[in-house]
Amino acid sequence: MENTEERIVEIVSRRLKYLRPGQRLSLDEPLKPLGLDSMASIDLLFDLEDAFEVAVGDEDMTEANFLTARTLHDMVVRLRSAPAYGGPQS
Amino acid sequence: MSVGSERAVDAAEVLARADEVATVLAAHARSVDEAGAFPLTGLEALRRSGLMGLLVPREYGGLDGSCSLLSRVAQVLAANCLSTAMIWGMHCQQVAVLVDHAGARLKERALPAVARGDVYIASITSERGKGGHLLTAFAPLTYEDGLAVMRREAPVVTGGAHADAYLTTMRAAPDAPPSAVKLVYTDRSQVAVDERSPWSTPGMRGTESLGISLAGRVPEDQIVDAERGFEQVAVTTLIPVGHIAWASCWLGAATSVYRQVIAMLRDPRQRREYDLHSELFVTRLAEIRMRLDVAGAYLNRVVAEYEDARRSPRAVEAIYAPSFQIHINTLKVHASDSLFEAVNDLMQLVGLRHGYSKTSPIPVERTFRDLRSASLMYSNDRLLIANGKLSLLDGDVTLP
Numbered sequence: 004m005e006n007t008e009e010r011i012v013e014i015v016s017r018r019l020k021y022l023r024p025g026q027r028l029s030l031d032e033p034l035k036p037l038g039l040d041s042m043a044s045i046d047l048l049f050d051l052e053d054a055f056e057v058a059v060g061d062e063d064m065t066e067a068n069f070l071t072a073r074t075l076h077d078m079v080v081r082l083r084s085a086p087a088y089g090g091p092q093s
Numbered sequence: 094m095s096v097g098s099e100r101a102v103d104a105a106e107v108l109a110r111a112d113e114v115a116t117v118l119a120a121h122a123r124s125v126d127e128a129g130a131f132p133l134t135g136l137e138a139l140r141r142s143g144l145m146g147l148l149v150p151r152e153y154g155g156l157d158g159s160c161s162l163l164s165r166v167a168q169v170l171a172a173n174c175l176s177t178a179m180i181w182g183m184h185c186q187q188v189a190v191l192v193d194h195a196g197a198r199l200k201e202r203a204l205p206a207v208a209r210g211d212v213y214i215a216s217i218t219s220e221r222g223k224g225g226h227l228l229t230a231f232a233p234l235t236y237e238d239g240l241a242v243m244r245r246e247a248p249v250v251t252g253g254a255h256a257d258a259y260l261t262t263m264r265a266a267p268d269a270p271p272s273a274v275k276l277v278y279t280d281r282s283q284v285a286v287d288e289r290s291p292w293s294t295p296g297m298r299g300t301e302s303l304g305i306s307l308a309g310r311v312p313e314d315q316i317v318d319a320e321r322g323f324e325q326v327a328v329t330t331l332i333p334v335g336h337i338a339w340a341s342c343w344l345g346a347a348t349s350v351y352r353q354v355i356a357m358l359r360d361p362r363q364r365r366e367y368d369l370h371s372e373l374f375v376t377r378l379a380e381i382r383m384r385l386d387v388a389g390a391y392l393n394r395v396v397a398e399y400e401d402a403r404r405s406p407r408a409v410e411a412i413y414a415p416s417f418q419i420h421i422n423t424l425k426v427h428a429s430d431s432l433f434e435a436v437n438d439l440m441q442l443v444g445l446r447h448g449y450s451k452t453s454p455i456p457v458e459r460t461f462r463d464l465r466s467a468s469l470m471y472s473n474d475r476l477l478i479a480n481g482k483l484s485l486l487d488g489d490v491t492l493p
Contacts, residue, residue, distance in 0.1 A: 046370060049361075049369050052361040053361055056361060056362075057361070058360060
């Protein structure tokens with residue numbers, strides 16, 4: 004689990020243009036002020052899908068899920084435990 | 094064709110029927126294309142669905158649908174099989190002509206059968222030597238014993254071998270000029286139909302648009318006419334409904350393959366060969382989407398403009414207005430060019446395996462072949478010449 008958290012922090016950090024060099028992202032830090040706008044969220048979506056082999060459906064593209072690294076982590080964990088690794092929901 | 098707000102059947106119910114038919118079309122689209130065979134199973138599903146009578150008024154047992162509903166159903170059908178959708182769309186175009194212009198006796202004979210799904214009507218307007226000009230005809234009608242005698246050859250007739258009835262352009266008489274056109278409704282039982290030339294094309298293969306000849310005699314009340322003659326039939330109904338049906342079909346087909354590509358790209362297992370972070374890739378995706386959005390918006394706008402004109406107390410004048418003529422022609426030209434380009438760009442985007450190959454689960458290449466015909470049907474070149482001249486008559490430059 005910790006490993007997943009670390010990987011998510013690492014992946015999310017790459018999409019945060021206002022994260023200062025050397026600054027460590029905490030799990031509960033709001034992502035929007037650090038530069039996670041809607042366009043960056045789409046890039047991040049594909050990063051997470053590819054890294055964790057999950058499909059994030061449109062219904063999960065919510066502000067709540069993309070709030071912090073922790074909320075993203077919870078979403079990824081939930082999607083990974085889904086019975087089948089299917090395509091995006093429509 | 095209904096222009097009011099009341100409907101015999103509500104739009105959601107009609108679209109649900111279209112969805113049901115669409116599953117049949119989806120199952121047969123590939124085999125219809127490969128065999129170049131008329132989609133008999135799809136047509137049978139359409140007959141059973143009641144959709145063959147979509148535009149037939151309620152009093153004749155039809156669904157009393159509007160032009161905007163025609164457009165929406167056409168998109169649903171074309172999303173699954175463009176050939177079948179075009180066959181249906183052109184049938185509806187013929188039905189609209191009967192509803193708007195046939196005499197009472199012909200309506201009473203023909204429309205209930207159309208509504209029941211018993212009669213599929215094909216259009217015969219092509220003729221050798223007239224360069225695709227809709228408003229002229231060479232083969233003349235003659236008259237014997239109160240019957241109109243017709244003998245006609247046509248090089249391209251969609252569904253010609255399978256239709257239950259035809260609407261055919263004929264010269265009014267042997268001594269009449271080619272511009273004196275009569276439109277004749279013919280039951281299959283009233284004419285001998287012979288197949289003359291095959292339909293062997295890269296796309297739209299299921300339409301089986303053979304060359305045929307037809308000969309027979311019909312009662313004169315089967316001639317469909319209007320105050321200003323065939324030109325009025327063409328300008329007020331045949332052309333606008335035809336262009337709206339075609340543009341809707343093309344839009345439905347192009348949107349469908351785009352939708353399937355988006356679904357593929359959203360599936361992490363399937364998109365591995367594509368770089369969604371590439372700005373070139375997403376820019377191309379955006380340009381294709383833009384073509385679909387613009388074509389869809391223009392279609393909806395022109396459908397609304399047509400329905401407004403039909404509701405107007407001076408409907409004929411409103412439809413004859415140069416600005417409306419320009420808009421309806423532009424609909425056809427723009428949709429045919431832009432939606433073909435959209436699918437061409439989509440093929441470039443997804444590449445050989447998913448775009449160019451027949452084995453791809455997404456029928457990009459079939460749609461590409463089908464849509465290549467769009468600018469050739471009722472040629473864009475002719476429409477642009479007309480629009481250029483009409484533009485000189487619309488000094489206010491009335492935008493849609």
